[in-house]
Amino acid sequence: MMNNELQPPGDMSPEEFRRYGHQIVDWIADYLGTVEQYPVLAQVEPGQVRRQLPADPPQAPESIDAMLEDFKNILLPGITHWNHPAFYAYFSISASGPGILGELLTAALNTNGMLWRTSPASTELEQLTLDWLRQMMGLSPDFKGIINDTASISSFLAIAAAREALDLDVRSKGLAGRPELPRLRVYITDQTHSSVEKAAMALGIGQEGVRKIPTDADFRMEVQALRAAIAEDQAAGWRPFFIAATIGTTSTTSSDPVPEIVPIAREHGLWLHVDAAYGGVVAIIPQRRQVLAGVDEADSFVTNPHKWLFTPIDLSAFYIKEPRYLQRAFSLVPAYLETQDGDVTNYMDWGVQLGRRFRALKLWMVMRYFGQQGLAAQIEYHIQLAQQLAAWIDADPSFERLAPAPMSTVCFRYRPAGWRMKRFWNG
Numbered sequence: 001m002m003n004n005e006l007q008p009p010g011d012m013s014p015e016e017f018r019r020y021g022h023q024i025v026d027w028i029a030d031y032l033g034t035v036e037q038y039p040v041l042a043q044v045e046p047g048q049v050r051r052q053l054p055a056d057p058p059q060a061p062e063s064i065d066a067m068l069e070d071f072k073n074i075l076l077p078g079i080t081h082w083n084h085p086a087f088y089a090y091f092s093i094s095a096s097g098p099g100i101l102g103e104l105l106t107a108a109l110n111t112n113g114m115l116w117r118t119s120p121a122s123t124e125l126e127q128l129t130l131d132w133l134r135q136m137m138g139l140s141p142d143f144k145g146i147i148n149d150t151a152s153i154s155s156f157l158a159i160a161a162a163r164e165a166l167d168l169d170v171r172s173k174g175l176a177g178r179p180e181l182p183r184l185r186v187y188i189t190d191q192t193h194s195s196v197e198k199a200a201m202a203l204g205i206g207q208e209g210v211r212k213i214p215t216d217a218d219f220r221m222e223v224q225a226l227r228a229a230i231a232e233d234q235a236a237g238w239r240p241f242f243i244a245a246t247i248g249t250t251s252t253t254s255s256d257p258v259p260e261i262v263p264i265a266r267e268h269g270l271w272l273h274v275d276a277a278y279g280g281v282v283a284i285i286p287q288r289r290q291v292l293a294g295v296d297e298a299d300s301f302v303t304n305p306h307k308w309l310f311t312p313i314d315l316s317a318f319y320i321k322e323p324r325y326l327q328r329a330f331s332l333v334p335a336y337l338e339t340q341d342g343d344v345t346n347y348m349d350w351g352v353q354l355g356r357r358f359r360a361l362k363l364w365m366v367m368r369y370f371g372q373q374g375l376a377a378q379i380e381y382h383i384q385l386a387q388q389l390a391a392w393i394d395a396d397p398s399f400e401r402l403a404p405a406p407m408s409t410v411c412f413r414y415r416p417a418g419w420r421m422k423r424f425w426n427g
């Protein structure tokens, strides 16, 4: 008898998944417990990892055991261990157990939260966790949130919304070939993260449309210089429309004086965006809420739980007072994405991407596992460690501190007595 019924090739069986799943979770638990035994930096030359792996794609099935062998022997030596306690480059990643477990569940559910309908819990948990985070930071309920992959994208959305608020109809007409439009100007400082300038490049503002305001001795925006720059630009025919202030700059963790920038933005009708990608979560400590002074008056705000809130990369929390500008800029609903769900949030309307991972789950688990008290205690501990280090540096004449240390970063250099001289004599 001929069997014409199609048979699915099938996935890994649940039993096999369970077996390898346990094995991998055991490996992760051991890794997290012993990560300090690895060298922080990858021990490979360029191309070394790739050379050890077959150039041709696998044709026949392979075992998970074989993959885990390669993972340990070939990939791990090529990993720079951001989890290592001695990782001091950049703002380190602060993943935690509950966050990693949240990632696992997200991958298992494999939902796509582009519309409320495509996974209601995904959208509603995103709204809820971002509202919890907002409350923890003591920010105004006027801010509505969306989770993005990175602060770079969050700042991109901020500029896009601000440009839309100008009513220039860029959405349909674009910017090119329109001599009637003024040239648009964005204000940042010489300390602002490059992502803001890059967003301006991507949005047709151009690098020439980005004006860098100087900073003072403590690396904070010179407010008088901002005021003067706006006046000068207006007189020269530019259209100022966007200010990016930073709380916790990348190089020194300085913060721009947001309360002084707010009235300037108001007076000239400029959009004020606050990039607190790293530093915003300091406000979770009730006694340190002042760090976000003035932010309630901003139009948009970003902080990255994947930087300093124990959430595995990636997760950037973007807040905006008027999401309608994002929707005006980006909502485009073809027939195959139409739904009849009434007054719901469809996050695909708030940005460029359609498909969206269920990122909120890991943040929700982190927030519930530690609670605001636990999160505040961790961040406060990091700040105290930095203050201790800063005090040691200040007390040692061989070291020089180069900036205030209000958060968990300390900028310093080794400068033993006679160092310059020695170097000079050695040629």
Ligand SMILES: Cc1ncc(COP(=O)(O)O)c(C=O)c1O
Pocket (backbone or CB within 6 Å): 091, 149, 150, 151, 152, 153, 193, 195, 246, 248, 249, 250, 275, 276, 277, 278, 304, 316
């Ligand atoms: C102040 C600030 N803004 C933005 C970013 C960019 O973050 P992301 O990698 O999430 O785009 C960084 C990265 O360190 C940062 O320090």
